[in-house]
Amino acid sequence: MTYQLFYDWLGSVGQTTWQHQLAQYTTRRLSPEQHGKLPEWQAMLKALPVIKPSEIKFDDVIQIGNAADVDAQQREQILAGLKLLLPWRKGPYQLFDIEIDTEWRSDWKWQRLKPHIQPLSGRAVLDIGGGNGYHGWRMVEEGAQMVMGIDPTWLFVMQYQLMQHFIQSERHFVFPLGIEHMPPELALFDTVFSMGVLYHRRSPIDHLMECRQCLRSGGELVLETLVVPGEAGYALMPENRYARMRNVWFIPSVDTLIQWLTRCGFQAIRCVDVSPTSLAEQRRTSWMPSQSLADFLTEDGELTVEGYPAPLRAIIVANSP
Numbered sequence: 093m094t095y096q097l098f099y100d101w102l103g104s105v106g107q108t109t110w111q112h113q114l115a116q117y118t119t120r121r122l123s124p125e126q127h128g129k130l131p132e133w134q135a136m137l138k139a140l141p142v143i144k145p146s147e148i149k150f151d152d153v154i155q156i157g158n159a160a161d162v163d164a165q166q167r168e169q170i171l172a173g174l175k176l177l178l179p180w181r182k183g184p185y186q187l188f189d190i191e192i193d194t195e196w197r198s199d200w201k202w203q204r205l206k207p208h209i210q211p212l213s214g215r216a217v218l219d220i221g222g223g224n225g226y227h228g229w230r231m232v233e234e235g236a237q238m239v240m241g242i243d244p245t246w247l248f249v250m251q252y253q254l255m256q257h258f259i260q261s262e263r264h265f266v267f268p269l270g271i272e273h274m275p276p277e278l279a280l281f282d283t284v285f286s287m288g289v290l291y292h293r294r295s296p297i298d299h300l301m302e303c304r305q306c307l308r309s310g311g312e313l314v315l316e317t318l319v320v321p322g323e324a325g326y327a328l329m330p331e332n333r334y335a336r337m338r339n340v341w342f343i344p345s346v347d348t349l350i351q352w353l354t355r356c357g358f359q360a361i362r363c364v365d366v367s368p369t370s371l372a373e374q375r376r377t378s379w380m381p382s383q384s385l386a387d388f389l390t391e392d393g394e395l396t397v398e399g400y401p402a403p404l405r406a407i408i409v410a411n412s413p
């Protein structure tokens with residue numbers, strides 16, 4: 093079963109109550125009536141050929157196997173499965189000889205943050221809003237003992253399951269849940285990543301407190317989010333959409349974000365990177381054929397189509413007390 097090894101691990105670290113709750117909740121969330129397309133997606137996953145990839149590399153491109161591992165019929169079947177799960181936002185991946193050029197160069201974010209975080213070797217890691225698990229695979233590569241990804245979007249969980257079908261990792265599991273479904277006062281993880289999630293939360297302070305509660309004492313938070321230029325105390329609340337996104341609530345300045353983290357009790361708070369999102373990092377590709385960043389900005393790239401500052405993203409690292 094897809095998640096059994098994770099449940100076993102939870103048992104081994106004394107989380108027996110949550111182990112059962114999580115198993116029940118996950119089974120319910122993945123039952124076919126939960127989403128109109130789940131039955132079709134799950135049938136596709138179940139029918140995938142069983143193939144042991146000759147090599148697996150979690151570099152900038154997550155590479156699983158190569159051309160010689162599959163025959164023409166298997167390749168067609170896998171390609172059709174990948175296409176059933178369009179759009180592919182986070183990557184890049186290469187599955188056998190199929191290159192998945194995703195909307196985001198997610199490897200660039202990883203390169204920006206990696207020099208600044210505690211080494212992940214031996215750590216239990218939570219990736220909130222981890223999408224299809226791209227960064228989770230990078231965390232496995234860095235030696236994490238266990239990586240739990242959580243993401244409420246079924247499509248992304250299906251994308252993870254497709255890759256996991258071939259990778260068969262014992263250390264990386266993406267669950268179909270949101271941060272609000274994590275137990276309070278968990279104090280379990282050594283590192284918690286929250287990347288690209290804070291501005292989607294109606295209550296950013298509560299989100300930071302939830303991140304803190306998932307961390308053990310002294311654990312590390314890696315927070316990546318949209319910021320705007322401005323002084324301490326300033327945050328932008330878009331009137332409606334921001335860069336055409338409907339669910340954006342608060343975009344603070346870096347100094348405001350540091351204040352929020354301070355008031356939530358975090359320590360050793362440091363901003364390690366601020367970078368504008370370039371049209372090379374987020375763009376339309378054949379694997380994400382609808383509108384992308386270029387369609388959400390004015391022609392000079394300075395403002396969003398709504399007239400707000402163009403996307404600028406910060407990475408902040410902090411410790412739980």
Ligand SMILES: Nc1ncnc2c1ncn2[C@@H]1O[C@H](C[S@+](CC[C@H]([NH3+])C(=O)[O-])CC(=O)[O-])[C@@H](O)[C@H]1O
Binds near residue numbers: 221245272316
């Ligand atoms: N309540 C929630 N709880 C958890 N996740 C959520 C919630 N609501 C939405 N999400 C998920 O948060 C992710 C945000 S994308 C960042 C992906 C990756 N981390 C990245 O840094 O590239 C945003 C971006 O592209 O910047 C999506 O996968 C949502 O389904």
